[in-house]
Structure formats: C-alpha cells, structure tokens
Amino acid sequence: MSVQERGGGWKGHTFRNKVASLHCPLSSPSHSSPRMASIIGVSSIYQAPTLELYQRPNTASAPSVRFQCLDAKSQSQSHFNSLLRAHRNTTGPGLKPTHTFVPSAVATPNSSLLSEEAFQGLARDLDQTHDDNDFSHVDPDELDISKLDLPSRLVETLHSRGITHLFPIQRAVLVPALQGRDIIARAKTGTGKTLAFGIPLIKGLTEDEHAPSHRRSGRLPRVLVLAPTRELAKQVEKEIKESAPYLNTVCVYGGVSYVTQQSALSRGVDVVVGTPGRIIDLINGNSLKLSEVQYLVLDEADQMLAVGFEEDVEVILENLPSQRQSMLFSATMPGWVKKLARKYLDNPLTIDLVGDEEEKLAEGIKLYAIAATATSKRTILSDLVTVYAKGGKTIVFTQTKRDADEVSLALTNSIMSEALHGDISQHQRERTLNGFRQGKFTVLVATDVAARGLDIPNVDLIIHYELPNDPETFVHRSGRTGRAGKQGTAILLYTSSQRRTVRSLERDVGCKFEFTSPPAMGEVLESSAEQVVATLNGVHPESVQFFTPTAQKLIDEQGTSALAAALAQLSGFSRPPSSRSLITHEQGWITLQLTRDSDNRKYFSARSVTGFLSDVYSAAADEVGKIHLIADERVQGAVFDLPEEIAKELLNRDIPPGNTISKITKLPPLQDDGPPSDFYGRFSDRDRSNRRGSSSRGGFSSRGGSSRDRRGFKSSRGWDGEDSDDDDFGDRSRRGGRNFKTGNSWSRAAGKSSGDDWLIGGRRSSRPSSSDRGGFGGACFNCGESGHRASDCPNTSNRRGFF
Numbered sequence: 179m180s181v182q183e184r185g186g187g188w189k190g191h192t193f194r195n196k197v198a199s200l201h202c203p204l205s206s207p208s209h210s211s212p213r214m215a216s217i218i219g220v221s222s223i224y225q226a227p228t229l230e231l232y233q234r235p236n237t238a239s240a241p242s243v244r245f246q247c248l249d250a251k252s253q254s255q256s257h258f259n260s261l262l263r264a265h266r267n268t269t270g271p272g273l274k275p276t277h278t279f280v281p282s283a284v285a286t287p288n289s290s291l292l293s294e295e296a297f298q299g300l301a302r303d304l305d306q307t308h309d310d311n312d313f314s315h316v317d318p319d320e321l322d323i324s325k326l327d328l329p330s331r332l333v334e335t336l337h338s339r340g341i342t343h344l345f346p347i348q349r350a351v352l353v354p355a356l357q358g359r360d361i362i363a364r365a366k367t368g369t370g371k372t373l374a375f376g377i378p379l380i381k382g383l384t385e386d387e388h389a390p391s392h393r394r395s396g397r398l399p400r401v402l403v404l405a406p407t408r409e410l411a412k413q414v415e416k417e418i419k420e421s422a423p424y425l426n427t428v429c430v431y432g433g434v435s436y437v438t439q440q441s442a443l444s445r446g447v448d449v450v451v452g453t454p455g456r457i458i459d460l461i462n463g464n465s466l467k468l469s470e471v472q473y474l475v476l477d478e479a480d481q482m483l484a485v486g487f488e489e490d491v492e493v494i495l496e497n498l499p500s501q502r503q504s505m506l507f508s509a510t511m512p513g514w515v516k517k518l519a520r521k522y523l524d525n526p527l528t529i530d531l532v533g534d535e536e537e538k539l540a541e542g543i544k545l546y547a548i549a550a551t552a553t554s555k556r557t558i559l560s561d562l563v564t565v566y567a568k569g570g571k572t573i574v575f576t577q578t579k580r581d582a583d584e585v586s587l588a589l590t591n592s593i594m595s596e597a598l599h600g601d602i603s604q605h606q607r608e609r610t611l612n613g614f615r616q617g618k619f620t621v622l623v624a625t626d627v628a629a630r631g632l633d634i635p636n637v638d639l640i641i642h643y644e645l646p647n648d649p650e651t652f653v654h655r656s657g658r659t660g661r662a663g664k665q666g667t668a669i670l671l672y673t674s675s676q677r678r679t680v681r682s683l684e685r686d687v688g689c690k691f692e693f694t695s696p697p698a699m700g701e702v703l704e705s706s707a708e709q710v711v712a713t714l715n716g717v718h719p720e721s722v723q724f725f726t727p728t729a730q731k732l733i734d735e736q737g738t739s740a741l742a743a744a745l746a747q748l749s750g751f752s753r754p755p756s757s758r759s760l761i762t763h764e765q766g767w768i769t770l771q772l773t774r775d776s777d778n779r780k781y782f783s784a785r786s787v788t789g790f791l792s793d794v795y796s797a798a799a800d801e802v803g804k805i806h807l808i809a810d811e812r813v814q815g816a817v818f819d820l821p822e823e824i825a826k827e828l829l830n831r832d833i834p835p836g837n838t839i840s841k842i843t844k845l846p847p848l849q850d851d852g853p854p855s856d857f858y859g860r861f862s863d864r865d866r867s868n869r870r871g872s873s874s875r876g877g878f879s880s881r882g883g884s885s886r887d888r889r890g891f892k893s894s895r896g897w898d899g900e901d902s903d904d905d906d907f908g909d910r911s912r913r914g915g916r917n918f919k920t921g922n923s924w925s926r927a928a929g930k931s932s933g934d935d936w937l938i939g940g941r942r943s944s945r946p947s948s949s950d951r952g953g954f955g956g957a958c959f960n961c962g963e964s965g966h967r968a969s970d971c972p973n974t975s976n977r978r979g980f981f
C-alpha cells in the first residue's frame with residue numbers, strides 16, 4: 179500500500195496490488211465540479227466509487243478528495259479506510275464534506291471501473307500512471323462465489339451446476355446491483371449476462387423470503403424480466419429456476435394457451451419472465467399485476483426494438499412502480515434504447531465490457547471464410563460439418579425459412595438435422611431445441627431468430643450459410659459457439675462477389691477470417707473415419723464378443739483391408755467418392771489447370787481458354803464449366819471445370835507446345851471478382867424468390883417502420899419477401915406490433931442479389947453455346963480475337979508453327 183504525494187496533491191494509491199488512483203490536485207477553485215476529482219481507475223469492483231469532495235476550512239482552493247470504498251469484505255474496507263485516514267493526515271485535519279457525488283461508472287474490459295468523468299479526463303490527465311492501471315491480476319477470492327456473502331442456498335445450487343466463480347460481467351454488476359443502482363450493461367456473447375442480473379436479484383429475493391408476505395400463496399411478482407423472444411424468455415426462466423429452485427419463477431410468452439400461465443400466476447409468484455406481448459395481454463386480462471415489482475430487467479433491449487416491441491415495452495414500464503431497481507442489457511445502444519434509459523432508469527451505472535474493443539466476438543471463436551456458390555454451398559455443407567464439427571453440434575444459419583427447411587432436408591440424407599424458424603409451432607420449436615440440446619440430432623438449421631440469446635451448451639460449429647444482415651447479427655450468430663469460455667468455430671460462406679463485404683465485416687466486427695477452401699475429399703474421408711472410430715468406443719463389450727470370431731476370420735483372410743472396408747461402410751463411403759469440381763464442388767466434374775509459358779506475352783483471358791479447348795478438343799470447349807484466371811502476375815493461366823469423362827479425354831490429347839494442362843487437387847489463388855451481377859443463369863436472390871412464387875414486393879419493405887443502420891442503409895429485408903424470418907418468436911406479429919427489420923440492406927450491399935461467381939463459357943450460361951450459334955464463342959488462342967478458332971486464325975503472321 180502506498181500513498182504518493184506529488185506537487186501538493188496525491189496521484190494514486192496502490193491497494194493490495196491493485197490501484198485506486200485518485201487524480202489530484204484539484205486546481206480549480208470551483209470544487210463543485212465533478213471534473214475536479216476524477217477516479218481514474220479502481221481495480222476491485224468491490225470498491226464501488228462514491229466520491230466526496232472535501233473543503234479545507236478557511237480556504238477557497240485545493241479541496242481534498244475522499245474516496246469511499248464500499249466493499250463486500252469488511253477487511254478490505256477497513257484497509258482502505260486506513261489508507262484514506264493516512265491521506266487525510268497528510269492533507270490536514272478538519273476537512274468537511276461539501277459535495278458528494280456518485281459518478282456514473284464504466285467498467286472496462288479488464289473489469290476495472292472508471293467513472294465517465296474519468297474516461298473524459300483520462301486523455302487529459304493520464305500521464306505517468308500507466309503502470310497503475312494494470313488490472314490484469316484479480317484476486318481469485320473476489321470471484322469465488324462462496325466468499326461473496328451470497329445466500330448459502332444460492333451458492334449450493336450454483337455449485338451443483340458447476341458454477342463456482344463469477345464471470346467478469348457478473349463480477350462487474352454484482353456490487354452496484356446489490357447497492358440498488360440502476361444499471362446499463364453490455365458484454366460479449368456467452369459471457370454469462372443472465373446470471374449477472376440473476377445473482378443479485380436472487381440474493382435480494384432470498385433475503386426477503388422469510389417475510390410472511392413473500393411466502394403467501396397468490397403473492398405478486400417482485401421481479402419482472404422482459405425478453406424479446408420466447409426462447410430467450412424460457413432460457414432466462416431456466417437459468418433462474420436452476421439457480422434458485424426455491425423461488426417461484428413463471429415464464430409467460432405467446433403461442434401457447436393462457437390458462438396454464440394464468441393459473442401459475444394466481445398461485446403466487448416471485449419472478450415473472452416473459453415477452454412483452456403476452457405480458458400486456460395478461461395485464462389487460464387482470465391475471466398479472468405489477469404493483470409489487472421491485473426489480474425490472476430488460477434483456478436484449480435493442481432486440482426489442484428490432485422485433486417491434488418498443489411500444490409494448492414502454493406500456494409495461496409505465497405500469498411499474500416508480501420505486502424499483504432497473505437493469506438494462508443491450509448489445510447496442512440505438513436511440514430508442516437510450517431514450518428508454520433516460521426516461522425509465524435512475525442515474526444508471528454503465529458497465530461496458532465490450533467498449534471500443536475492436537474484437538466484438540468472444541475469445542476462442544476461430545473464424546473461417548470459404549468462397550462458394552449457391553449450388554456448391556449445399557454440396558459442401560455436410561463436408562464442413564464432418565470436418566469442422568467432428569461429430570459435435572452445429573448450427574447453420576440461413577436467411578429464409580424456406581432455405582432453413584430445404585437445407586435441413588438436404589442434409590438429412592447424410593447427417594441428422596432439424597430446422598428451426600418462426601413458422602414452426604411453439605411446441606415443435608421446444609421439442610427441436612430440446613432434441614438438439616440433448617444431442618438427439620447434431621445439426622440445427624435456423625433462421626436468425628435463433629441467433630440471439632439462445633444458450634445451447636457445446637455448440638462446436640456455426641455456419642453462416644448466407645451472409646448475415648449486419649455485423650451485429652454476425653456477432654450474435656457466431657456467439658452461439660465459444661460460450662462460457664469454451665472454444666468454437668464459425669465459418670462464413672460467401673460468393674466471390676461478396677468478398678468485399680466480407681472484408682467490411684472484418685473491419686466492423688474487428689475480427690480476422692482465415693480464408694480457406696472447402697475441405698478436400700481426403701480430409702472429409704479422414705474426419706469421417708475418425709468419427710466412426712470414436713463411435714466404436716460406444717459399442718457394448720457383449721456385442722463385441724458376438725462379432726469377434728467373424729472379425730478374427732476376416733483379419734486372417736484379408737488383413738487390415740477387412741477393417742478398412744468396415745470403416746468405409748460405416749462412414750457412408752461404400753462406393754468411392756465421385757470426382758468433384760474444386761470450383762463449384764459439384765459431383766462428376768474435374769478441375770483442370772492450364773498455364774501458358776511466361777515468355778508468351780499474348781493477352782491471356784478466359785476466352786483464351788475456350789479458344790485453346792476448341793483447338794485441342796472441341797467437345798471440351800462446348801462442355802467447359804467455370805473458368806477462373808489465376809491471380810499471379812507471373813503465371814498466365816486459368817483453372818476450369820470439365821465433366822469427368824471429357825477431362826480424362828482432354829488430358830490424353832496432344833496440346834500446343836508452351837502450354838501445360840493438369841488435373842489439380844487444390845485451387846491456386848484466383849483473380850478477384852468479376853462483375854457483381856450474375857447473368858449466367860444462377861438465380862439471383864430476387865429471381866429465386868420469384869421462382870418460388872413469392873409475391874415480389876417490388877422493392878424493399880419495412881412493414882410499419884423504417885430505420886437506418888449505421889451505414890445509412892434503409893432497414894428492410896428486401897428480397898426475402900414473406901419468406902424471411904423476421905421473428906415470430908415473440909408475440910409481436912400476432913399483436914400487430916410494429917415490425918422494424920434491420921439491415922438486409924447490408925447484405926444487399928454485400929452483393930446478395932448478385933450471387934454467383936464470374937462464369938465465362940459456362941455450361942449454365944444463358945448465352946447460346948458455340949454449338950447453338952453454330953459459331954465459335956471463345957477467343958482465338960493464337961491472336962486473342964474472338965469469333966474464330968486458332969486453326970482458322972486469319973492473322974497468319976501471328977500464327978504459331980504448331981497450327
């Protein structure tokens with residue numbers, strides 16, 4: 179412990195290796211200004227900052243500061259008080275408090291608390307005190323829930339759930355919440371926000387519990403938690419119930435009968451968790467009375483806005499007693515949430531564990547980006563699951579309900595999978611989520627309604643089957659893995675015309691993707707075999723005995739190939755995997771590479787490839803699929819797809835000298851995107867919705883409201899028409915609430931409508947093929963001009979000897 183005197187004031191206290199730095203001297207005579215004394219850092223959250231300005235008698239200047247430490251542990255408090263006494267002794271006796279203020283504080287990601295004034299003052303004042311702000315070492319005792327004076331029943335149940343130490347957001351919220359402060363908080367996904375408000379609420383209710391009025395039947399709720407979706411509400415209920423089974427917690431949400439909820443409420447309740455729509459219905463039906471609510475929690479407040487609950491939320495808040503404590507959790511702070519905080523929260527403390535930190539994702543999530551086309555996505559999906567999830571749980575996010583159904587159906591051939599979206603009945607959703615939680619199936623294909631808040635333990639892999647609507651959605655989707663400090667993987671599938679959007683996503687989210695290719699067949703086979711081997715451990719020893727004699731016989735006869743055959747059969751590869759394009763991943767295609775000697779300075783384009791093919795083997799020119807130029811200035815070359823049989827034949831043909839053609843197993847770096855539109859026949863998303871018979875809405879819809887995202891794009895989901903899943907997970911749509919849809923503009927900006935790769939000479943080309951036209955569509959391989967083959971090249975002077 180040290181007190182440093184500098185220049186008539188004091189600069190900082192080191193307290194049990196942590197720093198409570200108080201910035202003095204207070205040079206301004208106007209000591210009523212909070213700016214005069216700023217707490218620049220408090221390492222222990224137990225030292226909730228109350229700042230008192232002291233005025234020396236008979237002097238108009240140099241007021242002193244007292245920093246009051248409100249600590250859960252009296253020992254710490256008394257230590258700190260002696261520190262303050264020491265300080266007072268150095269500055270003289272007779273100080274009188276003139277002004278007390280409790281600064282709004284902001285907890286930084288390293289879990290220190292900084293006053294807002296201090297934040298502002300930091301840039302101005304922080305000079306040589308950097309070392310003082312190293313808060314990295316936190317006394318483990320401060321996190322140990324058995325040492326925090328929590329009710330023993332709560333500690334026991336938390337322990338039985340494997341929860342022994344607080345997570346940072348819980349640590350940061352606990353003391354101010356116990357002091358009764360209103361709180362606005364934000365932390366990364368999966369970091370334990372539910373218990374951050376849950377633990378102080380449960381403590382408050384548990385201590386009250388012995389009051390007779392709090393045990394009587396028919397008692398009114400003292401806690402109200404508002405959640406934007408039914409699933410989130412149920413999850414909060416589950417977390418509170420599991421942590422405090424002795425309290426009566428009731429969850430109310432739409433889509434199910436009122437009767438059960440009404441009778442649960444009438445029996446007496448401590449905590450009500452629910453979606454705003456159903457809560458209002460129950461208030462109107464006189465089944466829910468909020469007159470005794472002491473604690474309000476608004477979970478995922480910004481999502482309330484996104485799903486159109488803002489009016490309902492305000493109506494509910496108007497109905498609450500004004501004497502209450504409120505906590506608001508929100509990932510972002512749109513205007514409405516700020517307004518809500520100003521109007522309904524009392525001098526809230528802001529606890530922000532994300533701050534300006536660039537990386538908005540929880541640590542431990544490894545990110546990959548893989549280029550794919552609409553067609554190839556389907557083909558590679560099961561390979562991605564096989565290789566990256568390794569038999570664990572995967573959530574695949576689609577934009578539309580229809581895609582969720584279709585993708586799930588397509589996957590079911592190889593991997594057990596279920597869809598989850600707003601068109602599925604509430605009961606079925608619950609069955610699906612329970613089945614997924616329990617591992618009855620391993621792949622959940624969901625629309626964005628499942629992105630926020632859902633806590634499914636041990637999800638190993640997230641696949642963004644389509645680009646998310648906005649960076650926040652990306653963070654929330656990805657945050658379904660890597661929860662509670664675990665590791666996870668998220669893969670973003672994008673079309674080549676979306677590459678720039680992927681780069682913007684990196685900037686916006688502050689993350690880095692590893693750009694990689696879909697798994698090669700060898701990796702898929704290897705992972706499949708590993709997973710099959712892992713399942714062998716689950717075979718009962720008695721069953722093994724039955725098969726041992728046959729196994730022995732097979733090994734004697736065939737050696738290891740017998741076991742290999744069994745593994746191949748169990749992996750679903752009883753037949754060898756057919757060849758697959760490296761570009762589109764379609765089966766039955768082979769990707770070849772053509773390179774031209776670098777001393778040949780002629781212009782090389784995709785048309786040069788078709789020209790080459792028609793000269794060497796015209797069937798290949800007719801059948802060629804995608805062509806991509808190699809992105810290496812030193813190499814004149816391209817990769818292209820051919821049907822398997824044609825490719826084999828081409829490889830047997832003689833080719834002009836100076837050229838090399840080969841089958842490749844890995845793509846070289848390819849030149850970046852072509853035009854951002856696909857005029858070669860893949861359905862753009864707009865086309866796709868028309869194809870499905872969706873009534874085109876003739877542009878972007880915002881159904882009852884519009885807002886702008888931070889790029890200034892008008893919010894709407896645009897193309898998805900009625901198929902988009904704008905969350906029926908709450909009760910909003912039934913109540914006719916306004917439906918703000920954020921951000922599809924972002925994916926529009928992402929080139930969502932444009933879709934496919936640059937395709938020249940493609941077999942899906944809407945342009946007539948060379949045979950249709952009876953002419954030649956490629957460029958002459960000799961002179962580079964279109965309309966003729968190299969063999970017919972009129973530019974004889976340019977003709978190479980070969981022809």
Ligand SMILES: Nc1ncnc2c1ncn2[C@@H]1O[C@H](COP(=O)(O)OP(=O)(O)OP(=O)(O)O)[C@@H](O)[C@H]1O
Nearest residue numbers: 341343344345367368369370371372373631633662
């Ligand atoms: N202190 C703790 N120790 C161990 N596990 C914890 C602790 N606190 C919470 N958990 C577990 O961590 C998981 C994630 O918690 P929670 O769902 O509250 O996260 P969240 O921050 O609300 O996430 P999201 O932003 O995605 O909604 C839950 O399974 C929860 O039981």
